[in-house]
Amino acid sequence: MRRRGFTLVEVLVGLVLLGLVSAVLFQVIVGSQRVSRAQTARSEVQGSARAGALMLPGDFREIGFSNGPYSAANLSDIIAMSANSIQVRAQRGFGFTCGTLGGSLVVTVRTGPSTDPRVWQGLRQPAVGDRVLVFYDGANLNSATDDGWLPATVTGTAASSSACSSPSGSGLFLTLSPIGGSFSNYSWIRDGSPVRLYEEVQYSLYQESGRTWLGAQVTSQAGSSVQPVLGPLDGTSGLQFRYFDASGNQISDYSQVANVRSIEVQVNGASSQ
Secondary structure, three states: OOOOOOOHHHHHHHHHHHHHHHHHHHHHHHHHHHHHHHHHHHHHHHHHHHHHHHHHHHHHOOOOEEOOOOOOOOEEOEEEEOOOEEEEEEEEEEEEEOOOOOOOOEEEEEOOOOOOOOOOEEOOOOOOOOEEEEEEOOOOOOOOOOOEEEEEEEEEEEEEEEEEOOOOEEEEEEEEEEOOOOOOOHHHOOOOOEEEEEEEEEEEEEEEOOEEEEEEEEOOOOOOOOEEEEEEEOOOOOEEEEEEOOOOOEEOOOOOHHHOOEEEEEEOEOOOO
């Protein structure tokens, strides 16, 4: 029986066609991988932007200032600011006093019962070394010009299951040391005065392992280090701030912290690619 096979020309044509098909398939696979990497990088960048849009405004919404007689002149919750960093008093807890003062700077914050809307709320209760702002209503109850927030350091704490009345409940006695001066008008801190627990936190760009991150450092705690909390970000424009006064005018003098009424935050993410 006579056997037949492919001619050399047929083999060459087949190899050419196989090469063309392989080249097309290779381009499709490479293009698919490129699109997949781009989508991953885009998702990574968008994730950093979303996280920044949620985290930073959470602290900035609590920013305020006080210019009462026992506050430092225009005591602003912004301690320092620049185009790419900001140091603020970030709220970590909030509560109300229960009971009046007894002749010394000791306030009682309500910690129970849990059903009371005035009970302490926050990440944790105040501890020795923490810093608080206590609201005082000045001598004239019908005027806000002599009201303000007293900055103080907590020097002692004591819990009591029956510290509060109307209704009765548990409380935490806080012994305070005023920051920046003395305070003697104890009666100005009245029953139901708000108390804010805060940390001094600085947000700025932070370099680690060759990447740029949004770093946070609790500057009110001795020995604290910068921790990366968001990123990676662009190395030069990853974090930018713009500050505006009550009239909407941009503030270029970064020493005018008490005039800030709104902050514009720009976060530029970067992917691992």
